[in-house]
Amino acid sequence: MASLSGLYSSSPSLKPAKNHSFKALPAQSRDSFSFPHTSKPTNLPLTLSSARSVARDISHADSKKELLKDPDALWKRYLDWFYQQKELGLYLDISRVGFTDEFVAEMEPRFQAAFKAMEDLEKGSIANPDEGRMVGHYWLRNSKLAPKPTLKTLIENTLDSICAFSDDIISGKIKPPSSPEGRFTQILSVGIGGSALGPQFVAEALAPDNPPLKIRFIDNTDPAGIDHQIAQLGPELASTLVVVISKSGGTPETRNGLLEVQKAFREAGLNFAKQGVAITQENSLLDNTARIEGWLARFPMYDWVGGRTSIMSAVGLLPAALQGINVREMLTGAALMDEATRTTSNNPAALLAMCWYWASNGVGSKDMVVLPYKDSLLLFSRYLQQLVMESLGKEFDLDGNTVNQGLTVYGNKGSTDQHAYIQQLRDGVHNFFATFIEVLRDRPPGHDWELEPGVTCGDYLFGMLQGTRSALYANGRESISVTIQEVTPTSVGAIIALYERAVGLYASIVNINAYHQPGVEAGKKAAAEVLALQKRVLSVLNEATCKDPVEPLTLEEIADRCHAPEEIEMIYKIIAHMSANDRVLIAEGNCGSPRSIKVYLGECNVDDLYA
Ligand SMILES: O=P(O)(O)OC[C@H]1O[C@](O)(CO)[C@@H](O)[C@@H]1O
Numbered sequence: 001m002a003s004l005s006g007l008y009s010s011s012p013s014l015k016p017a018k019n020h021s022f023k024a025l026p027a028q029s030r031d032s033f034s035f036p037h038t039s040k041p042t043n044l045p046l047t048l049s050s051a052r053s054v055a056r057d058i059s060h061a062d063s064k065k066e067l068l069k070d071p072d073a074l075w076k077r078y079l080d081w082f083y084q085q086k087e088l089g090l091y092l093d094i095s096r097v098g099f100t101d102e103f104v105a106e107m108e109p110r111f112q113a114a115f116k117a118m119e120d121l122e123k124g125s126i127a128n129p130d131e132g133r134m135v136g137h138y139w140l141r142n143s144k145l146a147p148k149p150t151l152k153t154l155i156e157n158t159l160d161s162i163c164a165f166s167d168d169i170i171s172g173k174i175k176p177p178s179s180p181e182g183r184f185t186q187i188l189s190v191g192i193g194g195s196a197l198g199p200q201f202v203a204e205a206l207a208p209d210n211p212p213l214k215i216r217f218i219d220n221t222d223p224a225g226i227d228h229q230i231a232q233l234g235p236e237l238a239s240t241l242v243v244v245i246s247k248s249g250g251t252p253e254t255r256n257g258l259l260e261v262q263k264a265f266r267e268a269g270l271n272f273a274k275q276g277v278a279i280t281q282e283n284s285l286l287d288n289t290a291r292i293e294g295w296l297a298r299f300p301m302y303d304w305v306g307g308r309t310s311i312m313s314a315v316g317l318l319p320a321a322l323q324g325i326n327v328r329e330m331l332t333g334a335a336l337m338d339e340a341t342r343t344t345s346n347n348p349a350a351l352l353a354m355c356w357y358w359a360s361n362g363v364g365s366k367d368m369v370v371l372p373y374k375d376s377l378l379l380f381s382r383y384l385q386q387l388v389m390e391s392l393g394k395e396f397d398l399d400g401n402t403v404n405q406g407l408t409v410y411g412n413k414g415s416t417d418q419h420a421y422i423q424q425l426r427d428g429v430h431n432f433f434a435t436f437i438e439v440l441r442d443r444p445p446g447h448d449w450e451l452e453p454g455v456t457c458g459d460y461l462f463g464m465l466q467g468t469r470s471a472l473y474a475n476g477r478e479s480i481s482v483t484i485q486e487v488t489p490t491s492v493g494a495i496i497a498l499y500e501r502a503v504g505l506y507a508s509i510v511n512i513n514a515y516h517q518p519g520v521e522a523g524k525k526a527a528a529e530v531l532a533l534q535k536r537v538l539s540v541l542n543e544a545t546c547k548d549p550v551e552p553l554t555l556e557e558i559a560d561r562c563h564a565p566e567e568i569e570m571i572y573k574i575i576a577h578m579s580a581n582d583r584v585l586i587a588e589g590n591c592g593s594p595r596s597i598k599v600y601l602g603e604c605n606v607d608d609l610y611a
Contacts, residue, residue: 083348085340088333088494089485092348096469096479097433099358107354107509114353114508115344121504122342123147128306128515129398135515136304137500140312141335141493151304158300162314163328165297166321169241170212174296177274179239184275186236187215187322188229190257191245191315193386194307195279198316198496199245201383202330203323205376205492211323213241218261221253230264237268241322243277245315247301249284252527258286279314306515308386309500312493326489333493341501349501352480356506359433359478360407363510364392369425370411372437373465376487380437381411384499391503391514398511405512411435415464426471434472434479437495438465441486534574536562538601538610541585545601546608552588552598575599 074095083092121127124147127135139146143155168174172183179185189199196219203215216229233240242261246254265272277297278290290298299314310316312334317327341349360366368388370381393406411417414436425432442448442458450456469479482498484491507514540561544551553561555575559568572594579587584603589596 081351083346083351085337085348085494088336088340088491090337090348090491090494090498091481091483092351093481093483094351094355096473096481097355097358098478099354103358104354107357110509111350111354111505112344114350114505115347117508118342118501118504128513130513130516130518133515134304135306135309136302137306137309137312138338140305141331141338141497154300154302158314159317159327159331162299162318162321165299166318169322170324176239176241177271178269181236181239184213184239184241186233186240187213187319188218188233188240188242188261189215189245189319190218190242190254190261191279192219192251192253193390194310195245195247195251195254195315197308197379197383197386198311199319201379202311202316202320202325202492204379205487206320206325206330206489207323208325213322215319215323218257219253221256223260226257226260230261237264238270240275241277241296242272242275243279243319243322244286244290245279246284246286247281247305247307247310247315249278249280249286249288252524254286277318279318308390311496320489329489330493333488333490334497335493336490337494337497338501341498349498350505352498352502353506353509355433355478355480356407356502357509363403364406364408365431367408367410367432369432369434370409370437371414371417371434371465371468372411372439373414373461374437374439374487375413377437377439378413380495381409381413383496384411385409387499388503390517390520392507392510392512393519394512395519396512398513403510403512405510407506414468415461418464418468422468425477426468426475430477432477434469434477436465436469436479436481438462438481438483439485439487440483530570530574533562533564533567533570534578535610536564537571537574538585539608541599541601542605542608542610546604546606550600550604552600554598555594558599572597 078093078095081094083094084090117127121135122138122145124134124136126132134147136146136151139151140155143152146152146155165174169184174184175182176184189196191199196217199215200217200219207215216232218226218229220226230237242258244254244258262272265275273293273295276290276293276295277299278286278295279299279301280286280290281301281303287298299318301310301313301315305313307315312331317330320330321327337348341347356368360368368384370384372378372380388407388409395402395404397403397405412420425434442456442461448456448458469481472479482495484495504514537558540558541553543561544553555568555572556565558575559565559571562571564571575585575587575597576591578585579591584601586600586602588598591597
């Protein structure tokens with residue numbers, strides 16, 4: 001069995017970090033750094049499989065012992081693979097991922113193809129073939145890249161109008177019609193998925209303690225959740241700017257949120273249109289509604305920006321600007337990172353994608369646990385969950401083969417999670433790799449103090465991060481660390497751009513379309529079918545209720561009359577749900593024992609509204 005320490009001391013050094021390139025990396029010792037791997041990759045060339053077999057042969061205990069024995073080798077690996085983007089002050093450490101040099105060399109052709117695909121994407125190729133769409137989120141932070149002058153102008157004009165509108169709202173130049181405050185004080189954002197997660201993450205990360213407008217979110221069709229948000233606004237509804245965000249303009253949850261908010265406005269005697277803003281594609285249902293009803297403002301979303309990468313469009317920028325966040329700095333951070341991840345060597349996004357591939361065998365066999373050690377970055381893991389899982393979780397590859405790809409993402413924050421699930425990460429089932437997000441600056445300058453001699457509160461947070469990283473590593477659990485100097489619009493823009501690019505590159509190396517979401521569409525279609533069935537059930541019950549005498553129906557009879565005997569279980573669930581909500585329907589018997597139920601409506605509707 002090869003000794004890790006021996007290999008390190010006798011091997012020529014890996015190429016220095018600042019020069020390392022997927023192109024130029026020399027293939028060296030096969031097992032120069034190995035963690036035990038238990039599952040064999042299914043779709044890799046033989047050479048790589050062999051490299052992994054060597055890794056699997058090293059027992060867990062041996063590998064742990066050897067790694068701990070040779071801190072020099074580890075330090076050397078750290079330095080060899082250390083990446084920094086100087087201007088952004090962003091570092092990436094992948095030394096605690098156990099990829100081999102053979103693996104790096106093996107991945108080289110895939111990455112070169114991925115870089116080429118990315119270049120074509122940025123030039124405006126149809127990178128989302130299923131939907132026949134260009135993929136242009138990179139143009140949003142560097143409009144010069146847009147493939148057509150009209151798009152460049154559109155991006156620039158939209159940004160200018162976002163900033164101008166926000167300034168006018170914040171300064172009180174644009175006022176709510178009937179607020180005693182005389183200016184807008186609250187934002188109620190209505191949207192879901194990519195039309196909520198980005199704005200939520202940015203608000204949590206960057207909003208000042210006392211923003212000019214405070215933001216709240218309706219991001220679901222949960223009536224109680226909606227009521228809660230509206231109740232919390234109370235009389236401030238009169239000074240609330242309602243920003244309705246939907247790329248498609250037809251997402252049911254968002255439509256429902258809008259209808260509920262409009263009802264609340266009506267009940268409060270307020271004119272919704274004068275406080276409503278729409279962010280959507282031109283001529284969508286939402287756009288047409290906003291135009292016809294004369295809403296306060298409308299901002300465009302573009303066909304060529306996906307929901308999960310829309311954070312640097314009006315979707316993310318308008319809510320951010322309204323909270324006093326410097327959106328131009330966010331765009332600058334993203335643009336700088338885009339430059340750094342456009343290169344074909346020393347590319348931090350490619351390094352991330354390579355590590356993901358290594359750690360999860362290129363098939364998602366391990367989960368990515370994201371641990372930001374900073375409260376304000378709490379929502380980064382949730383944001384990444386959509387970005388990564390909606391992009392990579394695909395049934396088919398680009399050639400139509402069934403692949404069931406994906407990479408599971410979850411996480412919360414450190415050191416909070418230290419006192420929750422990190423026990424399992426350290427000692428339990430080995431089905432993950434970790435990503436630590438480290439922020440060097442603990443709090444603004446001048447505010448720090450030592451709560452015991454030589455030690456601050458932030459030192460504890462730092463210690464917890466480093467301790468967890470070491471403890472995981474000592475038990476053979478891989479981790480990546482991303483370090484930023486502080487949480488600013490620039491650094492937040494940069495980490496978003498880093499992960500957007502990593503996802504795009506990873507999708508290329510596993511040959512899938514990162515930019516569509518057919519699975520979500522399937523769920524939406526099925527939900528619409530349930531609601532259509534509910535209407536048929538009501539219509540059948542209405543007919544039976546209008547008989548004299550009323551004819552209560554069993555579940556079988558309802559299913560039969562709906563011509564849907566195969567849907568009897570769903571019909572039972574529909575009735576149980578409606579009955580629990582005191583709806584027009586009356587269910588005799590016990591809902592807990594389906595066979596006993598007989599159902600009719602509280603009143604006959606002669607026109608059968610449900611038909
Ligand atoms: O912005 P829209 O069109 O309302 O869509 C919201 C979300 O729904 C999805 O289309 C699918 O859930 C996401 O991709 C998207 O972010």
